[in-house]
Amino acid sequence: MPLLWIFVRAAEVDPGRAVDILIRPRSLEIVANSLALMAGVTILSVLIGVPLAWLTVRTDLPFSRFWTVVVALPLAIPSYLGALAYLDVFGPHGRLQSLLEPFGVTSLPEIYGLGGAILVITLYTYPYVYLTTRAALKTFDKTLVDAARTLEHGYRETFRRVTLPQIRPAITAGALLVALYAISDFGTPAFMRLDVFTRQIYVEYRGWNLDYAAMLSIQLIVVTVFILALESRVRGRERLYTGSGGGSGSTNVVELGRWRWPATAFCALVAIATLVLPVFVFASWLITGAASEVDAYRFRLEYAFNSAAVSTAAAAVAALAALPVAYLAARYDTLAGHLFERATYVGYAVPGIVIGLALVFFGANYAAWLFPSIPLLVFAYVVRFIPQSVGSTRTSVLQVNPRLTEASRTLGRGSLETFRSVTLPIIAPGIVAGAALVFLTTMKELPATLLLRPTGFDTLVTHIWRAEQAAYMSHAAVPAFVILLVSGVSMWIILRQENV
Numbered sequence: 001m002p003l004l005w006i007f008v009r010a011a012e013v014d015p016g017r018a019v020d021i022l023i024r025p026r027s028l029e030i031v032a033n034s035l036a037l038m039a040g041v042t043i044l045s046v047l048i049g050v051p052l053a054w055l056t057v058r059t060d061l062p063f064s065r066f067w068t069v070v071v072a073l074p075l076a077i078p079s080y081l082g083a084l085a086y087l088d089v090f091g092p093h094g095r096l097q098s099l100l101e102p103f104g105v106t107s108l109p110e111i112y113g114l115g116g117a118i119l120v121i122t123l124y125t126y127p128y129v130y131l132t133t134r135a136a137l138k139t140f141d142k143t144l145v146d147a148a149r150t151l152e153h154g155y156r157e158t159f160r161r162v163t164l165p166q167i168r169p170a171i172t173a174g175a176l177l178v179a180l181y182a183i184s185d186f187g188t189p190a191f192m193r194l195d196v197f198t199r200q201i202y203v204e205y206r207g208w209n210l211d212y213a214a215m216l217s218i219q220l221i222v223v224t225v226f227i228l229a230l231e232s233r234v235r236g237r238e239r240l241y242t243g244s245g246g247g248s249g250s251t252n253v254v255e256l257g258r259w260r261w262p263a264t265a266f267c268a269l270v271a272i273a274t275l276v277l278p279v280f281v282f283a284s285w286l287i288t289g290a291a292s293e294v295d296a297y298r299f300r301l302e303y304a305f306n307s308a309a310v311s312t313a314a315a316a317v318a319a320l321a322a323l324p325v326a327y328l329a330a331r332y333d334t335l336a337g338h339l340f341e342r343a344t345y346v347g348y349a350v351p352g353i354v355i356g357l358a359l360v361f362f363g364a365n366y367a368a369w370l371f372p373s374i375p376l377l378v379f380a381y382v383v384r385f386i387p388q389s390v391g392s393t394r395t396s397v398l399q400v401n402p403r404l405t406e407a408s409r410t411l412g413r414g415s416l417e418t419f420r421s422v423t424l425p426i427i428a429p430g431i432v433a434g435a436a437l438v439f440l441t442t443m444k445e446l447p448a449t450l451l452l453r454p455t456g457f458d459t460l461v462t463h464i465w466r467a468e469q470a471a472y473m474s475h476a477a478v479p480a481f482v483i484l485l486v487s488g489v490s491m492w493i494i495l496r497q498e499n500v
Contacts, residue, residue, distance in 0.1 A: 003221070003350060005361040009214040021215045031219065033114060034183060034196040038223075040118035041125060041182040042175050048122065048270065049129025050171055054159075055263050057137040059254045067267045068134075074274035075127035076487035078444045080187025081480050083120045084464070085278035086111060087191065088285075088473060117192040123274045125181050129174035136170030137163075155254055180227050183220070184351035186447040191468060197223075198353045202447065205357060214361070217354045228349055282484070285477035297467050297475040300458075304482060307443050307459040310374065314381035315439040318389040319431050321382060326393035344390050347383035355380055356451035363452075377452040381442045388441065389434035396430020397423075443486045 010018070021027060055061045056068045074082075089095045090111045097108050110116070144166070148158040186198040197220040204213040256263055322344070328334070329341040347355060359380050363371025370376050400423055408418040446461045453462060460479035467475040 003346070003354070003358055005358045005365075006214055006217050006221070006354065009210060009361050010218055013211045013215065017211070018215060021212055022219070027216070027219075030195055030197060030200050030216065033194060034220075034223070036114060037117055037121070037189070037194065037196055038179050038182045040114070041121045042179045044118065044122040045126040045129045045178040046171060046175050048126040049174060050133050052126075052130050052267065052270065053133035053137055055267065057134055058163075059256050059263070060260070061256065061267070062260060062264050067264075067271075070271050070275070071267060072127050072131060073488075074124045075131070077124055077274070077278065077484060078187065078446075078487065079121050079124040079185060080191055080446060080464075081282075081483065082124050082274070082278055083117075083188045083191040084468060084473065084476060084480070085281040086116065086120050088281045089277065090116075112193045114194055117189050117194045117196075120192065121182050121185060121188050123270075125178045128177040128181070129171060132170045132174035132177075133167055136167040140166040176227055176230055180224065180349070183223055183227065184353075186351070186353050187465075198351060198447065201353050201357060202450070205360065205451065210361070213357055217357055220351060220354060224349060224351065278480075279484070282477045282480045285474040286481070288474055294472055294475070297463075297470060297472045299463065299475060299478040303458050303460050303463045303479060306457060307461070310378055310381065310459065311439045311442040313374075313378045314385065314442045315389075315435040317378060318382045318386045318438045319393070319435040322386055322389035322393050322434060323431065326390050327397050329390075330394045330397035341390060341394070345387045348385065348387040351447070352380075352384055352445055353447040353451070355384055356448040359448075360451055372452050372454045374454065374457070377449065377454075380448040380452055381438070381445060384445065384448065385438045385441050388437040389431075392430045392434030392437065393427060396427040399430075400426050440486055440489060444483055 013021070052067075052071050056064050056071070061067060087094070090108060092107070094108075097105065100108075111119075140163070144162050145158055148162045153161065183196075184198065186202065189196045189199045190202065197216055201213050201216050201220070204210070204216065325340045325344060328337040359376055360371065363373075363376055367376075404422050404426075405418050408422045409415075413421065444461065446465065449459055449461055450465060453459070458466070460482055463479050464476040464483075467473060
């Protein structure tokens with residue numbers, strides 16, 4: 001429904017003006033930047049994620065279990081926090097330039113723009129490729145590798161001719177997730193001053209050029225739908241390539257020999273670039289910030305309280321809304337069940353900036369009493385993140401043995417009483433886990449919060465945004481650390497579910 005208001009707004013634009021908006025040089029530049037960002041991030045993520053997956057699964061990499069977890073952790077960090085850290089170190093008059101000035105270095109290569117955005121987003125999205133590729137490497141039929149080795153193919157030739165064709169669907173699936181993230185990311189392009197769809201939609205909204213913002217949103221939706229269609233097609237083909245061995249075959253690992261320590265150094269370099277650097281920067285802000293506090297940008301506990309309050313509300317509403325959808329989808333193989341379940345995923349796939357703008361249109365034109373308000377903000381969060389709750393709840397419903405509910409019904413209990421006394425206690429952990437994921441994700445959501453929050457209602461992410469816009473970076477330290485902690489908990493939950 002929120003997307004409908006984008007199309008309603010766009011339909012109100014005169015056709016001639018709509019064409020003029022779409023083909024003007026500024027629009028074409030935004031399209032080119034967005035596609036270049038998406039392509040650059042995707043290619044680099046594959047170049048980083050695939051070697052890391054192969055090293056941690058198929059080789060005798062030293063401390064491989066440790067690196068398995070460490071190189072996956074960047075997925076938990078919002079890329080916009082990484083952007084803040086990189087701007088602090090590599091930006092104009094940043095830490096690195098200050099260190100090099102005594103040696104005559106007066107400037108560094110520009111980090112703002114396309115190159116910097118590609119670098120930062122890549123460092124925090126390559127784990128999508130790493131995790132999908134790693135899962136494929138752990139499960140593919142290794143007897144083919146053994147056969148290739150007995151035919152005296154070298155490791156490189158075996159990888160190219162046997163391993164790579166089997167894991168290619170997994171690599172492609174991870175790459176498409178990266179592409180989807182890159183095209184929908186708002187915070188990093190905004191901080192890196194790169195004009196892409198998401199940043200320009202926000203700029204046009206702030207300038208009340210709502211026609212232009214609506215047309216850009218539709219262009220962004222078209223690109224997103226195209227990526228989703230590709231992903232769906234790849235997932236449909238995936239079973240053709242995973243083999244029938246289910247991980248059978250030799251368990252021998254590839255011996256790296258003299259490449260063991262260079263491989264370890266590669267893993268360490270990735271960890272330093274993605275984890276150590278931002279933590280170091282935020283810690284230094286925390287120390288120096290105490291001496292340079294500006295009252296207007298001083299961190300207040302109410303920001304954390306506000307974030308926790310709206311996240312809790314979103315988690316509770318999402319859990320309640322997801323329960324009937326998940327139950328219907330899990331218990332009844334009907335078209336309605338599939339449609340309701342699939343419909344919940346639409347909001348998750350659409351960029352947050354588009355969801356926010358759609359609700360702005362709706363609120364401003366049809367429910368002025370509701371815009372801006374906390375309920376509308378919570379509604380946006382629920383639309384965006386309810387699939388996390390649906391998925392977790394649906395899984396727990398599938399684990400309920402139907403014989404238990406049948407036994408309850410034969411004892412004379414009605415449907416509601418059976419659900420309350422038998423089903424609900426069993427699926428409660430799944431509901432809570434789904435709600436926890438919604439809570440953790442909502443804490444990090446930036447664009448929808450910026451567009452829909454009531455005046456004066458600041459959260460952790462909006463405080464970071466205000467501090468960056470005013471160039472008081474040190475004031476972003478505390479909220480950044482809180483978000484890192486929350487994100488770390490989120491990643492811990494995911495890794496526990498995957499038994500890493």
